Amino acid sequence: MDKMTQLLKLLENTKSIEINEFRMDFDELELYLMPAIQQAVQKSVETRKAISQEALVMEEFKVPIQDYPGQVAEVQLGKGTRKPVYLGGQQALYRFEEAQPNPPVVTFDVFDIPMPGLPRPIREHFEDVMESPGEWAKKAVKEYGANMVTMHLIGTGPKVMDKSPREGAQAVEEVLQAVDVPLVIGASGDPVKDPLVLEAAAEAAEGERCLLASANLDLDYRKVAKAAMDYDHAVLSWSIIDVNMQKTLNRYLMKEGLTQTDIVMDPTTCALGYGIEFSVDIMTRTRLAALKGDTDLQMPMSSGTTNAWGSREAWMKKDEWGPTDYRGPIWEIFTGLTMMLNGVDIFMMLHPTSVKLLREIGETFVNDYMTTPLPEIDNWITQLEG
């Protein structure tokens, strides 16, 4: 047999060919297909047609489970005098593929200043405690079941009250005394001062395993990483809707000595109606990359869900849109829920109703497929009122 015939013989029962480490250099390339190959293509088309006209044969039902070479790191928050909370740890995208280790976690926002700018539907829940971060945190935990509390040191902002890092650290101490849940510690968003504020707060909370928010490429992330390592905390790695920026920052942080289990990512949550689809794409790609084995992206993800309250639809009084009492919480739930369904593990939130509903759905994620008693819906057409 000549070479071509041999090759065709070999290919007879082959559906596809994979060529490894193949390289070709040429100036001009012409390909001639031998008639035999043309016939083979023709034949495969005919076979396909024959199949489609055959009587319908049913294959067996098989649960569509995928193999994932990678897994998400599990990050512990809270140690020492804190009740620990665990984030991430997933080995698959969905619970029908592999049991999910940890339910989504909600952390309530608490501020070191009274925050007159918070929307009314939130203020009315916390008005009585806004003067004291400790009392505020206590209420979030005791009355609204917060898994965690985020202490925002907004007052340290040079344009806000320009409180010193020391004063910020005192507010953190007050909250640590008041509640036993783990803390996220946020600064004011000032790239120069934030690392100093976080450093002082990290020292005050030594050994309690807080999440320092945040390290990003606009500030001295080395200082934040060092504070986390010196005083045993984790770091929130914040990028802006850009998988590559997230990878770069994570790599830089790991170069400083942090490991996957010391980092939580915030790829940025765009609110419902304000680019939420960009966040959907980024979260999806990030989580899929983690499960496919990209070690730079295998950390749990966080969502600044409170961004939702910046949307006009959430707070603006407008009669034809209905009461803000309902619109605001829904806007926050939709934003958080959408992030949760695309892989986010921890949610920074503000409104008790939103938190409650997000958790109700999130907690079902750790149950196994078809192990919950299901409501009877067979006769919904006649049974549904209204």
Next chain:
Amino acid sequence: MSVSAMDIYRLLPKTNCAKCGEASCMAFATKLSEKEMDLELCTQLTPDEFDTLEDLLAPAVREVIIGKGDKTVTIGGDEVLYRYELSYYNPTAVVIDVSDDLPDNEFEERVKTIENAEFERTGEILTLDAIAVRNKSGDAAKFAAAAEKVKDAKYPLVLCSFDPAAMKSALEIVGDQNPLIYGATENNIEEMAELALQYECPLTLFVPGDLEKMKQLSHTLRAKGLKDIVLDPGTFTGEGIGDTLDNFVMIRRLAVEERDDDFRFPILGIPALLRLNSDEDDVTKGIKEATIAATLMNKYADMIILNGSEIWELIPVLTLRQGLYTDPRKPQAVDPGLYEFGEVDENSPVLLTTNFSLTYYTVEGDLKSGKANCYVLVLETEGRAVDVSVAGGQFNGKAVADLIKDTGIEDKVKTRKLIIPGLGASVSGEIEDDTGWEVAVGPRDSSAVPDYLTKME
């Protein structure tokens, strides 16, 4: 994933006749694979070849059309599991139910509410898509009477009854409008399939919580020659929502990745079922129903039926749909030009930003909430953000000079001072040279703009 241009090319005539409008068969194949042209444009295919290619080009999820003429909605048509891979097609149809035992006036009012519900955002009017008439009475005559009442409604219809006799009586009235029949179950599948074939209407298959059985019954329907099928695997709420999600995801995975023909159909979710046997207040029910809608829309629902019709419940649902179904391949942009905020006069400051929707709407939000009075020049950057367009070269002096000229801003203000975004600082000199205006570099984040303007005064 969608089929490759090469796979398509092999089945085309390869004559490069150009009658389709493309120069070559290969070019036509590329357009077909990107869903930018229709196969009908090729005039040289035999009917058999056409069928083969049509099969090959069929999306992973069949497109099902409900309604007729100018009253139609199309659902399904998806190719991918994640929108970033391509785009999602045919936005989730949002449907509200009307029960057939409502008194005439209430029935009429509810239909009107559905028809009039609309909400405008980012220049698009968002509306509902269909009306589901529900045979709550269980009575065939009442169901037929209800069908009669919605005969001339603005939207296509979904007919909900498990009773084949009632379904028949309604189809006798509106069967020529191609309504979606809901639905076939394991108990009535023969009769419902027969009605769907007789009236040539799409049919929903309702098999709650059992995908294996759903596959068998879908297969049964296909074997009878039914092509337009919609799948309802059951919307379990409360603690059951996890199972609902799993079933939705599995169906879509089987369609897209396994090409399991029994599951290659649109999925119907019914957030209204949250209200079944619920003793919560109406507001809580409304919020929860919307929450279920958001959950199912995120994971592949092609159509949802709601019971709540309050606008505060519908606004977030329609907004989420708009976001999820924008095409990620197309830049999201607003019209470039001149925009006014607050009270403006000849001394008002002039700001510059880009036409990337998210950038523009963020700036707009900040200026409005800060009650700023100013002009904003919006530069055509092909939908790129400030930093990206500076790097990409769309944000340049010449372009800004053209924008100043085209908008006539020089006739509206006496000043010649332009405030540019902080992220555009590197091209400030170039803009000064090309426009002859004085350039001030403003804040990096537009939230600081209102303060910045106040200080300037």
